Amino acid sequence: MIEIDNISKQYQTTFVLKNVNATITKGGITSIIGPNGAGKSTLLSIISRLLIADEGVVRVNNLDVATTPSDKLATYLSVLRQENRYTSRLTVQELVGFGRYPYTKGRLNSDDHRRIAEALDYLNLTEFKDRFLDELSGGQRQRAYVAMILCQDTEYVLLDEPLNNLDMKHSVSMMKQLRKAADELGKTVVLVIHDINFASVYSDTILAMKKGEVVYQGTPDDIMRSSILEDIFDTPIKIEQVCGQNIAVYY
Amino acid sequence: MKSLYFIAAILTVIGLAVISLFIGAGHITPADLYSNENIRDIFFASRVPRTVALLFAGSAMSVSGLIMQLLTQNRFVEPTLVGTTQSASLGLLVMMVFAPAASIMSKMVVASLFAMAGTLLFMLISRKIVLKSTLMVPLIGIMLGAVISAITTFFAMYFDLLQSLGGWESGDFSGILRGRYELLWLVGGLTLLACFCADQFTIAGLGRDFSINIGLNYRRVMLLGLTVIALIGGIVVVVVGVLPFLGLIVPNIVSLLFGDNIRKTMPWICLFGGGLVLLCDIIGRTIRYPFEIPVSVILGVVGAVLFLILLNRKRYAN
Amino acid sequence: MQIEQISHLSSPKRLIFLAILALCCILFFMTINLKGNIHYILVDRSWILLTMILVAFCAAASTLLFQTVTNNRILTPALMGIEPLFILIQTVVVFFIDSQGIPFIGTIGKFICESTLLILFSLFLYRGLFTRLKQNLYLVLMIGIILGTLFRSFSNLLQRLMTPSEFAIIQSRIFATFTQAEPALIIASVVIAIAAGIILWRMRFRFDVLALGRDNAINLGISYRRSVTTILMLVSILVAISTALVGPFTFLGLLIANLAYSISGSSQHRYLLPTAFLLGVIFLVGGQMVLQHLLNMSGTLPIVVEFIGGLLFIFLLLKKVTM
Numbered sequence: 096m097i098e099i100d101n102i103s104k105q106y107q108t109t110f111v112l113k114n115v116n117a118t119i120t121k122g123g124i125t126s127i128i129g130p131n132g133a134g135k136s137t138l139l140s141i142i143s144r145l146l147i148a149d150e151g152v153v154r155v156n157n158l159d160v161a162t163t164p165s166d167k168l169a170t171y172l173s174v175l176r177q178e179n180r181y182t183s184r185l186t187v188q189e190l191v192g193f194g195r196y197p198y199t200k201g202r203l204n205s206d207d208h209r210r211i212a213e214a215l216d217y218l219n220l221t222e223f224k225d226r227f228l229d230e231l232s233g234g235q236r237q238r239a240y241v242a243m244i245l246c247q248d249t250e251y252v253l254l255d256e257p258l259n260n261l262d263m264k265h266s267v268s269m270m271k272q273l274r275k276a277a278d279e280l281g282k283t284v285v286l287v288i289h290d291i292n293f294a295s296v297y298s299d300t301i302l303a304m305k306k307g308e309v310v311y312q313g314t315p316d317d318i319m320r321s322s323i324l325e326d327i328f329d330t331p332i333k334i335e336q337v338c339g340q341n342i343a344v345y346y
Numbered sequence: 347m348k349s350l351y352f353i354a355a356i357l358t359v360i361g362l363a364v365i366s367l368f369i370g371a372g373h374i375t376p377a378d379l380y381s382n383e384n385i386r387d388i389f390f391a392s393r394v395p396r397t398v399a400l401l402f403a404g405s406a407m408s409v410s411g412l413i414m415q416l417l418t419q420n421r422f423v424e425p426t427l428v429g430t431t432q433s434a435s436l437g438l439l440v441m442m443v444f445a446p447a448a449s450i451m452s453k454m455v456v457a458s459l460f461a462m463a464g465t466l467l468f469m470l471i472s473r474k475i476v477l478k479s480t481l482m483v484p485l486i487g488i489m490l491g492a493v494i495s496a497i498t499t500f501f502a503m504y505f506d507l508l509q510s511l512g513g514w515e516s517g518d519f520s521g522i523l524r525g526r527y528e529l530l531w532l533v534g535g536l537t538l539l540a541c542f543c544a545d546q547f548t549i550a551g552l553g554r555d556f557s558i559n560i561g562l563n564y565r566r567v568m569l570l571g572l573t574v575i576a577l578i579g580g581i582v583v584v585v586v587g588v589l590p591f592l593g594l595i596v597p598n599i600v601s602l603l604f605g606d607n608i609r610k611t612m613p614w615i616c617l618f619g620g621g622l623v624l625l626c627d628i629i630g631r632t633i634r635y636p637f638e639i640p641v642s643v644i645l646g647v648v649g650a651v652l653f654l655i656l657l658n659r660k661r662y663a664n
Numbered sequence: 665m666q667i668e669q670i671s672h673l674s675s676p677k678r679l680i681f682l683a684i685l686a687l688c689c690i691l692f693f694m695t696i697n698l699k700g701n702i703h704y705i706l707v708d709r710s711w712i713l714l715t716m717i718l719v720a721f722c723a724a725a726s727t728l729l730f731q732t733v734t735n736n737r738i739l740t741p742a743l744m745g746i747e748p749l750f751i752l753i754q755t756v757v758v759f760f761i762d763s764q765g766i767p768f769i770g771t772i773g774k775f776i777c778e779s780t781l782l783i784l785f786s787l788f789l790y791r792g793l794f795t796r797l798k799q800n801l802y803l804v805l806m807i808g809i810i811l812g813t814l815f816r817s818f819s820n821l822l823q824r825l826m827t828p829s830e831f832a833i834i835q836s837r838i839f840a841t842f843t844q845a846e847p848a849l850i851i852a853s854v855v856i857a858i859a860a861g862i863i864l865w866r867m868r869f870r871f872d873v874l875a876l877g878r879d880n881a882i883n884l885g886i887s888y889r890r891s892v893t894t895i896l897m898l899v900s901i902l903v904a905i906s907t908a909l910v911g912p913f914t915f916l917g918l919l920i921a922n923l924a925y926s927i928s929g930s931s932q933h934r935y936l937l938p939t940a941f942l943l944g945v946i947f948l949v950g951g952q953m954v955l956q957h958l959l960n961m962s963g964t965l966p967i968v969v970e971f972i973g974g975l976l977f978i979f980l981l982l983k984k985v986t987m
Binding site: 474490492500504643644650651 | 810968
């Protein structure tokens with residue numbers, strides 16, 4: 096369980112997050128949605144200790160993320176930010192192998208090699224494992240990062256806009272793979288996501304943010320209502336039932 | 347296959363080392379070493395130290411260039427290009443002015459401290475840059491280096507020390523003798539230390555967020571890297587002088603060939619760096635025999651050409 | 665200097681103001697600390713003064729033109745390696761004269777020969793680079809700086825090959841000095857500089873159009889390629905004069921050109937060119953006077969300019985990024 100307790104963060108004089116309280120339960124996929132500048136990425140960064148909050152505490156499995164040793168936390172929680180432009184030239188396999196660093200500090204054993212192979216297989220990357228990252232397409236590279244995160248084998252997986260730079264086909268397959276990870280491997284996945292329809296179709300819980308505050312939290316059925324979404328995004332949105340799913344229409 | 351290449355590379359470097367041992371103003375053959383005690387003495391007092399110094403300085407400067415590239419996540423920086431060695435020279439000048447009689451050890455410490463401060467300054471400025479172009483960072487570094495060396499030159503001129511400072515900086519191995527190069531063993535130790543921390547540097551090279559995610563103490567690695575860069579820069583400037591471009595071209599070439607998993611590529615970088623400096627030194631000693639042309643002059647030409655080729659590659663990559 | 669007062673002045677008035685300031689500097693420079701053989705000192709100072717005025721003119725004009733044609737305020741001929749290229753050419757020429765026994769052709773003959781080579785090489789090397797400027801300014805700048813380093817290293821190597829035991833003499837030429845020029849060379853330079861100045865002045869309105877950028881210039885009917893060629897040739901000649909007279913002066917042009925942009929209060933070259941020129945005179949003559957006669961540190965002026973210019977360059981780069 097991730098407990099977000101009264102978190103505030105400000106840059107100079109403007110609040111990016113203001114007294115945020117929320118609880119993300121174990122298991123399933125939680126999507127964080129909201130307009131630009133709502134503080135979604137900031138919140139994700141604070142949960143994953145990439146940023147330090149000005150006030151408040153985040154606890155993951157009762158561990159305060161600000162004070163728990165970073166290497167211990169790395170075995171509970173993993174995070175992938177949206178921009179990943181590396182200047183280093185690593186092969187896919189080498190990158191994924193770093194997912195095992197929290198456990199073996201670089202001295203890989205046979206168990207690690209097995210897990211690396213599994214993670215590569217899970218994201219259909221086995222054939223590319225000896226390619227350098229800069230020789231891959233954007234979609235393949237994004238999958239390699241996710242494979243590394245899975246290889247880190249943590250209970251909690253935090254992803255900041257994992258669909259960025261992916262086309263339709265790859266977006267769908269990415270979400271399916273995350274769904275599979277949640278269902279089969281029992282991961283707790285937390286996403287920041289822009290496309291509310293992906294959030295509606297694939298998540299168990301939606302957390303809606305606006306102006307640095309959590310304004311709604313509930314199941315997709317609770318949140319995917321015209322009045323609620325219009326309140327969040329300040330634009331006319333209709334909800335249609337398509338193939339049994341709530342789909343927002345806002346064009 | 348790769349290990350075969352590696353053996354070939356080691357043999358090449360050994361070959362270069364042997365050539366370096368047996369060429370020079372005094373004529374020495376392996377047979378003389380057996381028979382003549384005098385020649386043996388000269389051999390171990392000047393030829394061996396020189397060759398060892400070349401290998402150590404070359405590989406250390408390459409490794410410190412690599413570390414700097416990883417810590418700044420920028421492929422086009424290296425200690426002689428961004429103010430590290432220029433700051434070390436400034437430190438050296440300060441010692442020449444205020445404590446001319448100080449031991450070479452204390453000179454080295456002060457030079458390293460200055461190198462550290464200069465590198466830190468560069469890193470702080472480059473942090474401020476919201477990256478629009480990766481070349482921006484090295485460009486600022488180059489100018490920072492120019493400004494620092496303008497300060498150094500100004501005061502060197504004022505204290506009438508320009509000549510002796512030039513002598514220190516010239517990247518010249520001809521003055522390397524037994525008793526004057528032993529500090530370079532320290533550089534060898536630092537290079538080894540860097541090899542042991544290879545994984546940490548690889549991870550740091552992937553950025554702060556990446557490092558924190560897998561539980562690496564990013565600040566500590568940054569500090570460690572900075573210290574290694576500054577110490578290597580300081581010691582090499584004091585003992586040998588400036589070796590331009592080395593830290594830039596060697597890691598880049600190795601990266602193109604073998605990638606950036608530092609643990610695997612570190613031996614390659616040491617070999618390349620040491621071998622290149624050996625080769626340049628051999629050229630410098632033979633091209634205008636019996637006079638010597640300092641390694642830094644040869645490296646300046648070779649390095650600049652290789653750098654331009656790398657830049658050209660980048661142009662087509664964009 | 666009361667900046668507020670200047671900021672109210674129109675461009676021509678600012679120019680007059682600068683001209684008066686420059687004249688004051690010249691007067692002080694000529695008359696300060698006059699002791700001993702006054703006639704000899706005055707003659708000596710006049711040659712130095714003339715050299716400095718020439719260098720100021722060359723740096724101002726070459727940098728402004730270069731920046732106009734490349735349409736940015738960071739690149740300068742010195743930074744792009746044209747200055748080191750000239751030094752390399754000088755070295756190569758000496759190398760061949762010494763080793764091949766080419767009969768001595770005189771200072772001026774040698775200078776003409778070197779300048780011609782510089783024009784040819786810079787046209788060959790740099791015309792192509794400019795067309796790629798729009799895509800990646802920093803890459804071009806980096807290539808220029810590294811080219812400069814290459815030329816410097818290469819001259820260094822050649823110089824050591826020629827005189828392996830006297831490298832101390834060569835090292836003293838890393839910075840400019842105002843003492844070595846020969847009168848014959850100075851007079852020849854004055855003639856060439858005046859000729860270049862006349863050509864420049866007649867083209868001043870065309871420069872204003874070129875400053876709008878390549879596309880706009882072509883739209884307004886200017887032959888861009890020919891203009892680039894002409895300007896590169898002029899720049900090469902000016903750089904050659906300045907470098908032959910005093911040696912490398914990397915940041916002077918950057919400094920006075922950028923000051924001229926902010927001080928002249930105009931973007932027209934008929935104001936920019938004289939403003940930068942006068943600023944150069946004030947900097948060199950005034951700076952030399954202060955350093956040599958008040959602080960007793962002759963010979964350090966180029967280093968001070970290098971220091972300030974380097975800081976300015978960092979500032980300009982950072983400003984470009986944060987904008």
